[in-house]
Amino acid sequence: MTADTPYIGRFAPSPSGDLHFGSLLAALGSWLQARAHRGLWRVRIEDIDPPREVPGAADRILRQLAHYGLHWDGEVTWQSQRHDAYRAALAELQRAGRSYYCHCTRSRVRQLGGYYDGHCRDRQLAPAGAAVRLRVDTPVSGFDDRLRGPIAVPPALAAEDFIIHRRDGLFAYNLAVVVDDRAAGISEVVRGADLIAPTVRQIALYQQFGWPSPRWLHLPLALNHDGHKLSKQNHAPALPDGDPRPVLVAALRFLGQAVPAGWRDLSTETLLQEAVAGWQLKNLPQQDALPPAAGN
Template identity: 40%
Template sequence: MHHENPKTNKNLKGRFAPTPSGRLHFGSLTCALASYLDVKAKNGSWIIRLDDLDSPRVQRGASENIIRTLEYFNLISDEPIRRQSDNLKLYEEIFGDLIRKNLCYRCECSRKRLQSLNNVYDYRCRNKKLSHEKTSVRLKISETNNVQNFIDNIQGNQETAHITSDFIIRRKDQIFAYEYAVVIDDYVQNITSVLRGADLISSTFNQLILHKSLNFNPPLYSHIPVVENKDGEKMSKSKNALMEFSKTKLSILYLALDWLGQNPPAELKNESNQIIIDWAKKNWCPKAIPQLLSKSITEQAQIL
């Protein structure tokens, strides 16, 4: 299900791209809401993309459940739902270009060896010229494509805390890495604004490196705090799923806006999802979002 708005700002486009590995929880719904409002407040467009490339993680029925839940909360894609699994041919074509340009190489190092290096790769396979396919593939990082800082629209200036080393763009099981696929998706789908959880800040450096390597213009990145439960743990799809849209008397969207620092008026607490969405689009304030990497949910939201 999708709709089109003739007054849409075609130059601004955002997305929500969950992995269909389970039901949405309060944290993922909050991220979806924030990504939606961040472009809709400026009359931009918003799409839903299911990042289903990592097939071992995909849970049967999760995609349909995610879409149904988003529609229940009036978070509706402006275009047909996208799926990473539909883009395999494109990933292969661009991968072939990187191989031909000698911008990546095969690596046979084991997970155990990489862990002994604290996951900072030592370039052992860079000049081996391995040819067998039962290997991972790494992108070469050089002075021309390296990225060590970027401006986050919420968290401010971000600088990498460690040495950026050649990273994997295709795994040994031949599945393309998340960072590789998502960069291509965002580019071909004309995404200009990416808003997501702060647990992906470190991954953003690799994504920006890929943008430079592929000569793609990157989107503007914004990262909201990760939603934690009262015990300081990140919410999970298995433990904190939104079951039957919750039994709470308060609107979940109201609680999400409150958590995002948007200060929704009390009279919105029991209003319909559409009325809350309409208010939020008119009053969206990114600067009010806490400049934190994580934040616990309120006592009211513990019932979710």
């Protein structure tokens, strides 16, 4: 990203359940960063994994975002409608000799300690029943995060030939994300710190395609009382349907941002306008924490 590049951010939830407080932090942080830069904020529904999707969740997510005043620019992108773009990206990598078919199972990779060893790399296997892996000849060992500074990942993660098309025929998350962010012109990815590790894989894909990488900013995670991040898998409660302002105030405080003393007298729109005006990256905490009680 350069000074002449327009700012375009995004929020990209998967429809595996309703938004919760942790989701709101990612949505609000990315929205505020985009609005503070007078940029655009896109929404993408990452619905490329049907077995994990909850019926009706995508529509509820969009209603929740609107209810909390986080209005997006342009049309919503649906990954389920972009299979042609993913197929074209796979074909490009295949033509360039940057991918290969792999028949190794998850259980074999687990027995290796969790990282793939390149077993199928040079075996010229047939595509039937195979996954497709990216040939990582130049490992990405780390990246600069706008909040956390230089981040390094384990060498085994950086060097792993990772899957970009699954054995079950579904497109892998990392491939779809990179293709979509490139198509949307995303200049900065603002998301939760649980996605730090996949960043090096996404940067590796940007390099393979010869595309410039966006900037990266990973927000702190909200934890439950067991020390685990709030997530749909951990049954985090959905965002309430009532007055959004107390929950927005709790989210702003979690993100280290100032809250107007008379926020109870402000509309949701005005509260968010005040939050944009006062948005300070330097106030973001780097450590994950328990969420505060809404509206305190």
